[in-house]
Amino acid sequence: MQINPYLFILPRTPGQIVWDYKNHKQFELNLEYSTRLTQLISDPKLYNSNHRIDTQLLNSGILTTSTQDTIEWGWDELSKIFHIGTKNIPCEHAPQDIHEWSRQYLDHCTEVLAAPAPANRLIERQARELIALSKPSCLPEGTLANVLIGRKTCRTFTDAAVSLEDVGTLLYLSLGYLHERENDVDDSLVEGLDARRSSPSGGGLNACEGFLHVHNVSGLKPGLYAYHPTDHALSFVNPAPDSPLGQLLCGQHFINNLPVGLFITSRFDKLWWKYEHSRAYRMTFVEAGHISQTFQLVATALGLNTWLTGALADDQVEVLLGLEDSAEQPLFFVGCGYSDGQVMCKELKDLLGSREQQQ
Numbered sequence: 001m002q003i004n005p006y007l008f009i010l011p012r013t014p015g016q017i018v019w020d021y022k023n024h025k026q027f028e029l030n031l032e033y034s035t036r037l038t039q040l041i042s043d044p045k046l047y048n049s050n051h052r053i054d055t056q057l058l059n060s061g062i063l064t065t066s067t068q069d070t071i072e073w074g075w076d077e078l079s080k081i082f083h084i085g086t087k088n089i090p091c092e093h094a095p096q097d098i099h100e101w102s103r104q105y106l107d108h109c110t111e112v113l114a115a116p117a118p119a120n121r122l123i124e125r126q127a128r129e130l131i132a133l134s135k136p137s138c139l140p141e142g143t144l145a146n147v148l149i150g151r152k153t154c155r156t157f158t159d160a161a162v163s164l165e166d167v168g169t170l171l172y173l174s175l176g177y178l179h180e181r182e183n184d185v186d187d188s189l190v191e192g193l194d195a196r197r198s199s200p201s202g203g204g205l206n207a208c209e210g211f212l213h214v215h216n217v218s219g220l221k222p223g224l225y226a227y228h229p230t231d232h233a234l235s236f237v238n239p240a241p242d243s244p245l246g247q248l249l250c251g252q253h254f255i256n257n258l259p260v261g262l263f264i265t266s267r268f269d270k271l272w273w274k275y276e277h278s279r280a281y282r283m284t285f286v287e288a289g290h291i292s293q294t295f296q297l298v299a300t301a302l303g304l305n306t307w308l309t310g311a312l313a314d315d316q317v318e319v320l321l322g323l324e325d326s327a328e329q330p331l332f333f334v335g336c337g338y339s340d341g342q343v344m345c346k347e348l349k350d351l352l353g354s355r356e357q358q359q
């Protein structure tokens with residue numbers, strides 16, 4: 001008998017909450033149950049199949065007879081609880097197609113909008129006199145400012161292919177180690193940590209990596225590819241899965257024909273090596289956000305439209321990228337393609353229209 005290794009316990013007078021954070025289950029134990037659990041934690045061999053509480057603890061998964069896979073986790077417990085506790089979030093029913101997604105999404109929005117949005121705190125600050133600022137004039141027209149203004153999230157894409165040349169540009173400018181910066185290296189930098197990207201990187205570690213999801217890129221067969229930032233090259237990892245892209249992204253089927261996307265991963269082991277505290281965990285997402293934004297700006301500059309999500313079916317994505325139970329974890333997805341610029345898919349708009357008519 002073993003204690004489930006993915007538990008944490010919170011005091012909540014008069015009892016305690018036992019949280020199985022991997023399976024997203026919570027139990028409230030009274031003193032009797034807590035006392036018995038403490039005894040079993042101290043010595044799991046005390047387990048007695050005739051003991052009423054022991055069998056209940058086993059049936060609930062707090063105790064286990066199976067040897068649990070222990071994932072490669074070299075950081076502290078806090079980041080582990082948060083990362084694993086927010087993975088594979090239970091979804092009663094992941095939408096199987098775009099119609100089901102539209103219905104679920106619209107129902108969700110209706111539910112959310114039933115309660116008022118949190119008040120705007122800035123209104124309180126407006127009690128003080130406002131100092132008007134001039135419109136930005138320092139950026140020449142047609143360059144960065146236009147790209148920033150042009151970036152928007154689109155949810156319909158045409159079936160036109162993205163060229164391999166554009167994919168190369170996107171990857172080099174978002175994730176590649178820039179040759180242009182090779183001679184602009186400070187003497188104080190440690191050898192091996194001097195590679196620089198267009199985005200800043202926590203500790204200069206370049207802990208983020210990228211896997212390309214190819215659906216429709218001229219000259220590349222569909223599938224998953226790892227990007228090698230030093231060589232600015234791709235290597236094939238896996239063929240495209242049988243299920244559509246939307247299935248991997250928590251049922252967001254409007255994205256099934258997105259020509260190309262990037263799974264942004266983070267090498268936690270690199271961060272652990274330099275930063276022992278789980279506060280560094282916060283930085284992984286900040287870094288992924290920088291890369292995602294850069295990818296979107298480059299795509300916009302190339303005349304493509306963009307989409308992004310953090311809603312990953314984590315286990316499925318890990319298998320596809322060959323990262324099961326690894327210290328490299330997928331964090332975010334950003335993609336691009338040609339689009340008519342629509343913010344919402346037609347199916348959702350049709351459903352919205354028909355519900356409005358019924359009211």
Ligand SMILES: Cc1cc2nc3c(=O)[nH]c(=O)nc-3n(C[C@H](O)[C@H](O)[C@H](O)COP(=O)(O)O)c2cc1C
Nearest residue numbers: 151152153154155249252289307308309310311343
């Ligand atoms: C962290 C993050 C997660 C997001 N996740 C999703 C998502 O799962 N699905 C989606 O369609 N859009 C997603 N978006 C896009 C937002 O809905 C979008 O940025 C927002 O509506 C503002 O529109 P804009 O990007 O065109 O300015 C996400 C954006 C961010 C920054």
